[in-house]
Each structure stands twice: as structure tokens, then as C-alpha cells.
Amino acid sequence: MNEFELIADLFAPLATTPGAFGLKDDAAVFRAPEGFETVITKDVMIEGVHYLSGTNPARVAQKLLRVNLSDLAAMGAEPQSYLLGCQFREDVSQNWLHEFAQGLTEDQTTFGISLLGGDTTKTPGPNAFSLTAIGALPQGTAIRRSGVQPGDEIWVSGTIGDGAMGLMMAKGEYTPKDASDAPFLKDCLELPTPRIGLGQRLRGIASAAIDVSDGLIADLGHLARASGVGLTLAADAVPLSDPCRRALAEGASDLATLLTGGDDYELAFSAPAGSRDGLLSAADDAHVAITLVGLASDGEGTVRVLNEGQPMAVSQSGYRHF
Amino acid sequence: MNEFELIADLFAPLATTPGAFGLKDDAAVFRAPEGFETVITKDVMIEGVHYLSGTNPARVAQKLLRVNLSDLAAMGAEPQSYLLGCQFREDVSQNWLHEFAQGLTEDQTTFGISLLGGDTTKTPGPNAFSLTAIGALPQGTAIRRSGVQPGDEIWVSGTIGDGAMGLMMAKGEYTPKDASDAPFLKDCLELPTPRIGLGQRLRGIASAAIDVSDGLIADLGHLARASGVGLTLAADAVPLSDPCRRALAEGASDLATLLTGGDDYELAFSAPAGSRDGLLSAADDAHVAITLVGLASDGEGTVRVLNEGQPMAVSQSGYRHF
Numbered sequence: 001m002n003e004f005e006l007i008a009d010l011f012a013p014l015a016t017t018p019g020a021f022g023l024k025d026d027a028a029v030f031r032a033p034e035g036f037e038t039v040i041t042k043d044v045m046i047e048g049v050h051y052l053s054g055t056n057p058a059r060v061a062q063k064l065l066r067v068n069l070s071d072l073a074a075m076g077a078e079p080q081s082y083l084l085g086c087q088f089r090e091d092v093s094q095n096w097l098h099e100f101a102q103g104l105t106e107d108q109t110t111f112g113i114s115l116l117g118g119d120t121t122k123t124p125g126p127n128a129f130s131l132t133a134i135g136a137l138p139q140g141t142a143i144r145r146s147g148v149q150p151g152d153e154i155w156v157s158g159t160i161g162d163g164a165m166g167l168m169m170a171k172g173e174y175t176p177k178d179a180s181d182a183p184f185l186k187d188c189l190e191l192p193t194p195r196i197g198l199g200q201r202l203r204g205i206a207s208a209a210i211d212v213s214d215g216l217i218a219d220l221g222h223l224a225r226a227s228g229v230g231l232t233l234a235a236d237a238v239p240l241s242d243p244c245r246r247a248l249a250e251g252a253s254d255l256a257t258l259l260t261g262g263d264d265y266e267l268a269f270s271a272p273a274g275s276r277d278g279l280l281s282a283a284d285d286a287h288v289a290i291t292l293v294g295l296a297s298d299g300e301g302t303v304r305v306l307n308e309g310q311p312m313a314v315s316q317s318g319y320r321h322f
Numbered sequence: 323m324n325e326f327e328l329i330a331d332l333f334a335p336l337a338t339t340p341g342a343f344g345l346k347d348d349a350a351v352f353r354a355p356e357g358f359e360t361v362i363t364k365d366v367m368i369e370g371v372h373y374l375s376g377t378n379p380a381r382v383a384q385k386l387l388r389v390n391l392s393d394l395a396a397m398g399a400e401p402q403s404y405l406l407g408c409q410f411r412e413d414v415s416q417n418w419l420h421e422f423a424q425g426l427t428e429d430q431t432t433f434g435i436s437l438l439g440g441d442t443t444k445t446p447g448p449n450a451f452s453l454t455a456i457g458a459l460p461q462g463t464a465i466r467r468s469g470v471q472p473g474d475e476i477w478v479s480g481t482i483g484d485g486a487m488g489l490m491m492a493k494g495e496y497t498p499k500d501a502s503d504a505p506f507l508k509d510c511l512e513l514p515t516p517r518i519g520l521g522q523r524l525r526g527i528a529s530a531a532i533d534v535s536d537g538l539i540a541d542l543g544h545l546a547r548a549s550g551v552g553l554t555l556a557a558d559a560v561p562l563s564d565p566c567r568r569a570l571a572e573g574a575s576d577l578a579t580l581l582t583g584g585d586d587y588e589l590a591f592s593a594p595a596g597s598r599d600g601l602l603s604a605a606d607d608a609h610v611a612i613t614l615v616g617l618a619s620d621g622e623g624t625v626r627v628l629n630e631g632q633p634m635a636v637s638q639s640g641y642r643h644f
Binding site: 024042046075077085117119120121125133135144 | 346352362371397443448457461
């Protein structure tokens with residue numbers, strides 16, 4: 001298949017919104033609903049850097065989409081469409097391409113979105129992808145990183161550390177003793193769940209939010225610096241899955257690794273102390289657990305980590321791609 | 323510099339629009355003006371595939387931006403902002419990075435746009451970039467590829483073939499006898515001029531438009547298929563620059579190469595036969611020459627090329643990236 005056949009065969013069927021013009025024009029057209037504004041984000045994912053070679057192609061596509069949707073979720077936006085830039089290796093197989101497109105097809109249904117445009121090319125390098133995700137929210141309601149106030153409580157959705165343990169496992173550095181933990185951790189690494197429903201329900205309640213992609217401590221650092229506050233994280237309060245608890249009990253990992261590993265795609269957010277009922281109700285509606293893990297105070301953009309009340313040493317706060 | 327320092331140092335100063343949040347949030351926010359809609363496009367550019375290794379880094383950045391702005395121009399949109407995905411080689415130098423950012427800085431001023439967001443990472447492959455360009459136009463006025471009607475005249479802006487000769491020269495396959503031709507052709511290849519002013523003025527006059535990136539004949543083929551018409555191109559009417567005319571005279575190239583070479587970033591567009599005055603006035607306002615090069619007729623999406631009235635053989639219609 002040449003470039004044009006590939007687009008017609010694999011990608012045009014994904015361009016279900018009229019403004020995509022069936023991927024047959026120079027650009028696409030869209031409009032945010034009346035009273036709404038557009039939220040936009042772009043992430044890059046490279047084979048061997050952001051995901052392991054040999055990962056199921058459908059899941060490569062789905063993770064690419066989901067890490068971007070997670071950014072939209074952190075702003076409180078509803079996803080609408082996306083543009084896709086594909087750099088495929090010279091030796092990519094037809095089967096790989098079809099599975100990649102199948103992953104997008106599935107997730108378009110799951111998240112109610114449409115492909116809007118993009119570009120496809122071959123590369124002498126590894127497979128690499130960029131995705132631009134587009135969402136919408138009522139004008140002026142975006143949840144920013146910079147809104148944390150001293151006295152706010154810090155919350156996190158879901159569980160933290162599963163992506164890090166999933167990566168250790170995928171790299172052959174960890175084999176769970178409990179066999180059922182393996183598929184769970186693999187799914188957490190390869191198929192994260194962007195907290196879209198929660199993000200939208202946090203609009204007007206949360207004072208700030210971020211998605212946990214670089215590692216919880218690093219991402220709290222981003223919140224703290226953007227807001228000009230100090231944050232205290234109670235490491236022992238951070239919610240962990242049973243597989244992660246077992247990995248800790250087996251001595252296969254430590255808490256610092258889980259809090260700095262990244263690839264969680266949970267939301268970390270702040271809210272005034274009086275917001276607990278509203279937050280718990282929002283989380284309940286979104287079918288996701290949330291846990292109180294910290295507190296904001298006057299400060300200079302720093303994160304203090306306590307474990308059972310004692311300062312906890314953390315050598316590296318999070319993953320850096322550069 | 324790590325990823326965060328790089329973004330803060332090189333890219334945050336480019337994020338001049340408030341909705342970019344200084345590149346410090348999970349996503350950016352923007353809104354099309356009242357009565358307008360958003361036009362969006364995304365192109366990928368890879369070292370050694372879409373540009374030669376050793377190209378001036380400022381120009382790599384500028385070409386990346388301009389090929390996307392050319393897509394917006396073809397729709398008739400006014401550029402507003404862009405998102406940037408960078409995959410930098412492990413051995414990229416600080417100097418290279420600074421020159422790359424400097425190219426963006428210059429072109430942001432030239433085109434009145436702002437960086438809105440993106441992602442930066444290192445890659446084991448070649449340098450590779452993706453750019454998502456965002457523009458706006460009055461709702462419902464986008465110029466499509468599909469609007470050519472039988473009887474319409476086909477026009478092209480500027481001159482065709484300069485990018486192709488510039489590439490031959492850059493690859494060492496052509497040395498102009500006239501020394502002043504070399505910088506001209508180099509500039510055409512490395513620093514194309516997106517026809518933004520013309521594109522906007524063609525709204526309501528042109529029946530269809532495309533930007534000439536794959537090669538004039540190939541791009542006319544896209545127009546013909548999207549519109550379900552036949553197109554006849556008078557090859558001898560296609561406007562050529564003096565350097566290209568000299569290359570032809572020297573036997574260094576042939577007309578077919580110039581008409582299929584790509585990288586022109588001119589606009590090819592159609593309009594009813596009675597539109598000449600309006601078109602010429604629009605082109606005059608946009609300070610660019612336009613030339614009548616063909617005619618649309620009933621047909622099945624094919625392009626017939628005539629040279630001095632005789633059918634012209636063209637072996638390959640245009641560049642294919644895949």
C-alpha cells in the first residue's frame with residue numbers, strides 16, 4: 001500500500017465527523033459548541049522510548065490516544081476528535097498496520113471521538129507517533145495546574161504505581177508470584193484509563209488538577225510550582241492496588257519507585273477542605289475511587305513526602321524523557 | 323538541558339497567546355472568533371526523508387511551519403497558532419536547538435501566530451517533527467478540493483518546479499551555470515512561501531483549491547478525483563522561474579520533472595470562467611502572480627497533460643512518501 005491507499009483503507013473509515021472531509025482535503029474544519037471553548041494537547045510516543053518493541057499494535061494506538069485523552073481529562077474537557085501523525089518503520093507489516101487501526105476503531109467507540117486529520121509517512125527510525133487530541137468545555141471552566149491554594153487538600157484518583165510495576169514486569173525485571181497479577185499490571189501499562197468522566201465532574205469543584213504521567217511526586221511538583229505553594233504528600237496514604245501491595249511485600253519494589261514511576265494516568269487534584277462531599281459524589285458518579293493524599297501550604301513550589309509522619313527520601317522525583 | 327528546562331528555555335517564550343498557559347499546563351485552550359470556525363492540519367517532517375541532513379536548523383523549523391500554513395492557505399484560513407511535537411536525536415547540540423527555536427521565533431512574527439503546546443522527547447532515530455497548525459475562517463467558507471465544476475478554469479500561483487530543482491541542486495545532481503540561481507533555488511526548497519493572503523482572498527471566488535506539495539500533476543489529480551471531473555493541464559502554460567527555464571535550456575531537467583517534483587507550496591485552484599477579473603484583483607492584493615494553466619471538463623477524476631497541444635507522457639505523477 002502506498003501512502004494514499006493506506007490512508008483510504010485504514011484511516012478514512014475512522015474519520016466519521018463531517019469536518020474531516022474523509023481525510024481528502026488539505027485540512028479539517030470544526031467548531032466548539034456555542035458557549036464552549038476548545039482544549040487541545042499533543043503527545044509523542046516512540047517505539048523503544050515510550051513503549052517496548054513488540055507491544056501489541058492495537059494497544060500502541062490505544063495508549064497513544066489515551067495518554068492524550070488523559071491530558072484533556074486533567075483540564076476537565078470532553079474529548080471530541082484527534083489528529084494523528086504516523087511515522088512507520090520501513091519493515092512495518094500490513095498486519096501491524098491493520099491491528100494499529102483496529103485499536104483506534106475500538107477506542108473511538110469507547111470515547112465517542114473521531115479522527116479529524118493527520119499525516120502518514122515512512123521513517124528509517126523506529127515507529128513513532130504524535131497525536132493531537134481536541135476536546136471542549138464551557139468557556140472559562142478549564143481546570144488549571146495553577147489554582148492550588150494553601151489549605152487545599154490533595155487527592156488522587158484510582159491507584160498509583162501500577163504502570164511502574166507493569167513496566168518492570170514487561171522488561172523482565174519482575175515476575176509476580178500471584179499469576180493473576182501479571183495481566184492486571186500488563187493492562188495498566190499498556191491500556192491506561194483516562195479519567196475523563198471524573199475530570200469533567202471536577203470542573204467548579206477542584207481548584208487545580210494534573211494527570212499523573214511523569215510520576216506522582218514529579219507531577220505534584222508541577223502543581224506546586226505552577227501554584228506557588230508547598231505540598232505535603234502522605235506517602236502511606238497513596239492508594240495502591242493489591243498487585244502493587246504484593247510486589248512491595250515480596251520486596252520486588254519499594255514505595256519510592258511506585259511514587260516516581262509514572263505512566264499512571266490518574267488525576268491528582270486539589271480542592272478546598274470543605275469539598276469532600278462534592279468530590280466523593282463526583283467520583284461516585286464517575287465510577288472511580290478518589291483518595292485524600294496530601295495538603296497544600298504556603299511554600300515555594302516544593303513537595304515534602306512523609307511516610308508515617310517521617311520525611312521520606314526520594315532520589316528522583318519522576319521520569320524525564322530528555 | 324532536560325525536557326523541562328528545554329521547554330522553559332526554548333519554547334515557552336514562543337507561547338505568547340494566553341491560552342497556551344506558558345506551556346505549563348496539561349493542555350491549551352482557544353476559541354475561534356464569533357461566526358468563525360477552526361481549520362486544523364498536521365504534517366510530519368523527518369530528517370533524511372523530508373529534508374536533507376545538514377539543513378540549517380532554523381530553516382527546518384520554518385519549513386515545518388510553512389508546509390502546514392500552506393495547507394491552511396489552501397482552505398482559505400487565517401493562521402492563528404500551532405502545536406509542535408519534537409523528536410530530537412540523542413546527539414543534538416544546544417546550538418542546533420537554539421537555531422531551531424530561532425527559526426520559529428522569526429516565522430511567528432512573519433505570520434502572526436503563537437505556539438500553543440506540544441511535546442519534546444529524544445529519539446534513537448533521526449530528528450523528526452510533527453506540527454499541528456490551527457487557523458480560522460468565517461463559518462462555512464472553507465475552500466474544498468471537491469468544488470471543481472466542468473467548465474471551470476484551473477489556475478496556479480507563483481512558479482512551479484523551483485522546489486524540485488532546489489532539491490536536485492542540494493543533492494549535488496545539478497549545479498546552475500548562473501551563480502545567482504543557486505541561492506534562489508536553495509531558498510525555494512528550504513523556505514517556501516505559504517500563499518496565505520491569496521488563499522483568504524480566494525474565499526467566495528475559487529470553486530476549489532489545493533496546495534501543490536506532492537507535485538502539480540499529482541495534486542491536480544487530487545482535485546480531479548475529489549471533484550469527479552477531468553482536468554486538462556497545458557504544460558507549456560505552467561509558470562516557470564528564470565532559474566528553472568535556464569535549467570531546462572541547459573538540459574539539466576525536463577518539464578515533466580518540474581511538474582511532478584513537489585515541494586512547490588503554491589496554490590492550484592479552480593474558478594468559473596467569468597471570474598478572471600476577481601481572481602486577478604485578489605492575486606494583486608496578495609502580491610502574488612497567478613496563471614491560467616488548464617480547464618475542467620466532464621470526466622472521471624483524470625488529468626490530461628498537453629504540451630503545445632500534444633499529449634505529454636509523464637511517467638510518475640508526483641512524490642509519494644510511502
